């Protein structure tokens with residue numbers, strides 16, 4: 001069957017994602033130095049943790065660089081249809097890549113939900129325990145995301161080795177481990193040439209945190225493989241639009257600095273007894289401490305005169 005012609009939205013995104021004719025190869029001494037600095041600095045931070053095991057993720061860094069009071073609050077995360085729609089849609093998209101015939105969004109989402117039901121983990125448990133209403137809402141949200149992806153994102157050739165929900169870890173000597181997961185990784189390694197494309201899908205609008213999330217993932221890939229990815233893409237499903245950033249030495253250095261700084265703040269707060277700093281911002285909207293926090297409530301009611309959004 002002839003492939004369908006690309007839509008203008010698909011053409012536009014494809015043009016942004018294409019590799020240039022010039023192969024991108026990072027300077028080997030720069031990568032060696034980045035790895036050496038990361039290993040040495042993280043070992044020193046590990047020693048300050050006094051044996052505590054610490055998993056550093058993009059969410060951890062966003063929290064510790066935001067409001068430190070909230071960072072220290074117990075983790076209150078629980079899946080909801082609005083947050084679970086992402087992993088259901090990713091499963092559906094994964095199935096659609098190898099689907100026989102044309103993958104219809106509602107059909108692949110139903111198949112994805114049926115498969116998740118059997119999964120022996122927190123996601124499977126959440127899907128298995130849904131009420132009829134939440135099931136319907138989750139299905140509807142996942143179909144919306146899957147439809148937007150299948151209609152507006154350029155088709156992914158299997159030869160480009162796309163991996164949905166690609167996870168990565170980096171564990172240097174000590175008790176600190178870096179870990180992360182991106183929505184989509186495309187490309188295969190070829191020697192020292194940077195070919196990997198890292199893509200996160202977002203519902204809703206742009207936020208500076210989105211670039212930080214992807215830069216952290218680029219750093220981890222570099223520390224693991226000694227070959228950085230070539231491009232980072234945040235794809236906004238509602239807008240069929242992308243924020244694209246080329247990976248550079250400066251970006252990797254900035255990502256390492258932000259990671260080390262975030263871990264150091266956590267050590268100061270949890271082991272060394274520094275008082276946490278309250279920082280209001282959009283995260284106040286979802287903060288479990290909002291009821292007891294006058295500054296957060298004032299910010300949300302548009303009465304913030306003392307604080308800035310970090």
Ligand code: SF4
Pocket residue numbers: 067068069070278279280281283284287288289290293295296297
């Ligand atoms: S409401 Fe805002 S300022 Fe207050 S603790 Fe939560 S995140 Fe921090």
